[in-house]
Amino acid sequence: MNAFSLEPNTDRAFAAKSVGDYRSRMANGIFLHRSDSLYDDVPSEKYQFPKQYKSRVDQCIGDWIVYLEPSKVKESRGYFGVAKVQMVIEDPDIDGMFVALMEPNSYLDLATPVAFNGEHGIVEQSVLNNEGRISGRAQAAVRIVPTDDFVRIVELGLADEALLPRSDQSDQSGFNDAQEPFSFDIPHERRVEQQLISRPIRDRAFRRTVLRAYCERCAMTGLKIINGGGRAEVEAAHIKPVEHDGPDIVSNGLALSGTAHWMFDRGLLGVDDSLGIMISRHVNDVGAVTGLINDSQKLLLPSRQNDRPHPIFLRWHRENCFKH
Secondary structure, three states: OOOOOOOOOOOOOHHHOOOOOOOOOOOEEEEEOOOOOOOOOEOOOEEEEEHHHHHHHHHOEOOEEEEEOOOOOOOOOOEEEEEEEEEEEEOOOOOOEEEEEEOOOOOEEEEEEEOOEEOOEEOOHHHEOOOOOEOHHHHOOEEEEOHHHHHHHHHHHOOOOOOOOOOOOOOOOOOOOOOOOOOOOOOHHHHHHHHHHOHHHHHHHHHHHHHHHOOOOOOOOOOOOEOOOOOEOOEEEEOOOHHHOOOEOHHHEEEEOHHHHHHHHOOOEEEOOOOEEEEOOOOOOHHHHHHHOOOOOEOOOOOOHHHOOOHHHHHHHHHHOOOO
16 A cells, blocks of 8 residues: 555464464554544554654564554544554655554454543553553653553453354354354453454454444445344445455445445446446446445445545455456
């Protein structure tokens, strides 16, 4: 997606790594990020920062960090995503600046954003001083966070029965993937690592964030159908598929009805640069398909700019999937 992007390396792919050596040499971090930032950040790929933070970011290489949107940002999401830092390089364009590159496909939007100070109080306990007040440490754009704080934030962000069903319950989430076993006699930090690399859990978190962004409405048809159990019939579609290294980020997703999802995945529907919905010439009944699409003939978009489909993902779909 940019000059800093790296091709996935199977030897370094996070999903293939054993968690046995987790925490043996690295540290978790909190990286502040705001959507209107002047820094050249792409949370799923890179994080730009000045030299003063380099020693802290270096400690996070090979480990997971949590992104935090400052409270002063309107409608702040708080702690909203996690990613694993792969390496740090000097910014080739700006002297004195550095860039942390995230491990490909490691980024995940938390299913439930966690407030800095919400119903659970201050979840990042390490920013409190001896009197229990928020210290100046909370102002640092990059800070190392103790394992307990990291685990607390991530578990709150994934705390949902739809994400982590009980072992004695069948999967009610709509996904047919077999549940990956979790051993509860291992330390919390290793359990969190297992959850973050679990494909079924990542799929469920992705579904939750995409459907929330689109208010459970199909971006193409405009339909919002809730079944008798209160579950939305709309599905979360990756624009650039996971098998082609598409990230689990809302801007790589669309909320689509089952039919629209099926057609989009097979290249019978696409999206142009102006977000107009394209119908492939391979469709055998163009009139019927046109009638399914909302009257604007364009995608119905999330209210948050950053949640909207990224042009690069849409371009990938046009060039690699859509049947012209």
